C-alpha cells in the first residue's frame with residue numbers, strides 16, 4: 353500500500369471529489385505514485401481524510417474512466433501499469449492540481465521532487481488572522497506608525513549603500529545588533545561575523561542542508577514536527593528520518609536506533625513545535641555528545657537549532673539556547689523576525705561556526721544575492737534604539753492575556769470536548785480530543801464553522817506512513833483579541849457537538 357499525503361481544503365469552492373481527483377492525478381503524473389502502486393481502499397481513504405465514501409468513489413470513478421488507475425476485482429485499486437503517452441503531456445490549458453500548482457510537462461527529477469514535497473500546513477490558504485491559526489503574531493498590535501516613521505526617515509536620509517548591492521551575509525549593523533541581542537537574551541556564543549541574515553528561518557534551514565549535507569545524506573527530524581524543516585531538507589535531497597519527541601524533547605536514543613548514519617538533526621529545544629515541550633538539560637547534553645561523536649567522522653554531524661518563538665516565555669526561567677552549551681562548533685542556531693515583528697518581513701538569521709561563514713555567505717549570494725537593504729537597516733535601528741525589546745515586552749504581556757482568555761473560554765465552552773492546559777511559553781496551545789476521535793475530521797468541522805484549528809496528526813511525519821497520533825487540535829491565540837477568542841471558542845464547541 354502506498355503512503356498518500358493528500359490535503360483537501362473543505363473551504364475551497366472546488367468540490368472535494370474534484371480536489372481528490374486533482375491530487376491523485378498530480379501524484380501519478382509527477383511520479384509520486386508509481387505505476388502499479390496499490391491505492392488505499394475507498395473506505396480507508398474516506399476515513400483517513402474524514403470525507404464520505406461517495407466522495408472518494410466519485411474521484412476514483414473519474415480516474416478509472418480516464419485510465420489513471422485500474423481496479424482489479426478482489427485485489428484492489430492500482431495506479432495504471434502503463435499510462436498512455438498523451439496523459440504525460442499535460443496540455444497548457446488542462447486542469448491542474450489545486451494544491452500543487454501548474455505542472456509543466458517536462459519537470460526535472462528534482463523539479464518533480466520539489467513539486468511533491470509537502471509544504472508546512474496552511475501556508476497556501478491565504479487566510480491570516482482568524483481564530484485560532486497558529487504561528488501568527490498580533491499584527492493588530494504592531495507599532496505601524498513608529499515603523500513607518502523610521503522607514504520614511506531611512507528612505508530619505510540613509511547613505512546610498514543600503515540601496516545598492518550589499519553583503520551576502522547581511523547588513524553589518526544588523527548583524528552586530530543581532531549578535532548583541534542573542535548573546536544577552538539567548539546565551540548564544542558568537543561574534544557578529546558569525547551571523548548570517550536570511551530570508552526567514554526557511555532559508556536558513558535550506559542553506560544549512562545544502563552547505564553542510566550532500567544529497568543522499570540522512571537527517572533526523574522531530575516527530576511530530578515542523579514541516580518547513582522537513583520540506584527544506586527533503587528538497588535538498590536529504591532523507592529525513594522522523595524521530596519521536598517525548599516529555600524531554602527529541603529522543604536521541606530512538607534516533608540512534610532509527611538512523612545511526614544521520615549527519616544532521618532538526619530540533620526546536622526551547623519550545624518544541626508543535627507539542628511545546630522544552631528539551632531537558634540531560635537531552636541537550638546527549639544531543640551535543642551525539643554530534644561530537646560524529647566529529648570522528650571526517651564529514652561530522654550537525655545540530656540545527658530552531659529558536660523560532662523563544663521570546664515568548666510567560667513564567668519560569670528562560671532556558672538559554674542549546675548553541676551556548678556547544679563547545680565543539682556543531683550547532684547551527686536559527687532565529688526569525690517572523691514571530692516578534694511580522695512574517696511578511698521575511699527576515700531571519702543564523703549563527704554558523706566561524707570556519708563556515710564564507711561558505712554560507714557564498715551559497716546565499718548564489719541563491720538571491722542578499723537580504724533587502726532598506727528592511728535590514730530598519731530592523732537594525734529597531735533593535736539598536738530599544739523598540740524591539742519594548743515590543744517583545746508588550747507582546748509577552750498581551751500573549752499571556754490572550755492565552756488566559758483562551759483558557760477561560762475553553763472552560764466555559766468545551767467541557768469534556770477538548771482538554772487544554774495553560775502553557776508557560778509560545779503562541780499556541782494543544783487541545784486534546786478524546787482518544788479514538790479523528791482530529792482531521794474535527795479540524796474539517798471547525799473549518800466549516802470558520803475556525804482554523806489544524807489537526808496534530810498533520811504535523812506527524814510518521815502519520816504519512818499510516819501511524820496514528822493522539823488526536824488534538826492546535827489553537828493559536830496570539831493573533832486574535834479576546835472577543836475573537838471567545839467567538840472562536842463558541843463556534844468550535846458548536847462544530848464539535850454537531
Ligand SMILES: Cc1ncc(COP(=O)(O)O)c(C=O)c1O
Nearest residue numbers: 487552553554578625660688690
Ligand atoms: C517551528 C517554526 N520555525 C520557524 C518558523 C518561522 O519560519 P520563517 O522564519 O521562515 O517565517 C515557524 C513558522 O510558523 C515555525 O513554526
